[in-house]
Amino acid sequence: MEKEPAPISKKVEEFLQVFKKGEEFTQELLKENEKLRYRVAQLEEVTKFSDREGTYKVHSMEERIKFLEDENRSLIERYRVVEEENKDFANRYIEVESENNNLANLYVASYQLHSTLDFNESLKIILEIVMNLIGAEEFSIMMLDEKTNELTIVAQEGMGPEARASIKLGEGTIGAIARSGESFYR
DSSP states (O other), X not given: OOOOOHHHHHHHHHHHHHHHHHHHHHHHHHHHHHHHHHHHHHHHHHHTTSOHHHHHXXXXXXXXXHHHHXXXXXXXXXXXXXXXXXXXXXXXXXXXXXXXXXXHHHHHHHXXXXXXXXXXXXXXXXXXXXXXXXXXXXXXXXXXXXXXXXXXXXXXXXXXXXXXXXXXXXXXXXXXXXXXXXXXXX
């Protein structure tokens, strides 16, 4: 159940492959640019001693180098943009994976809860859900006796034997919360 859907991982893998090809292409362009710079330097050396035609060629080559450098800067900037998008996609993928995991856990918990009508079995399932899914270490499940207006612990975890057996409705924090019906978080 923790296995992620194949289409998402396949899309992510395809995206990463496209991204990697872009990175390789950029690296090749950078190497080619370096080779061209070296070649231009060689040509400049040769044409220092040539006539006007040679000077024109050098000027033409310098313009070409400037064009290639501008193109290189543009490609590097596009590479950075794609890299940022990749980081954003990776973060979203992690969030989606986490949400899918949470939904799967909730589905399992819901299925377990609806699998029985037995009170004791339901209590065991609720204890397991609160411990494993919510992560609570100390808690109790209480029921209200409407005749005596007392809350009685029917199940607990991590509280030890010193936990009070019953609490009057309205008494203390727990009793007041039970009377009001409001949520309380600490």
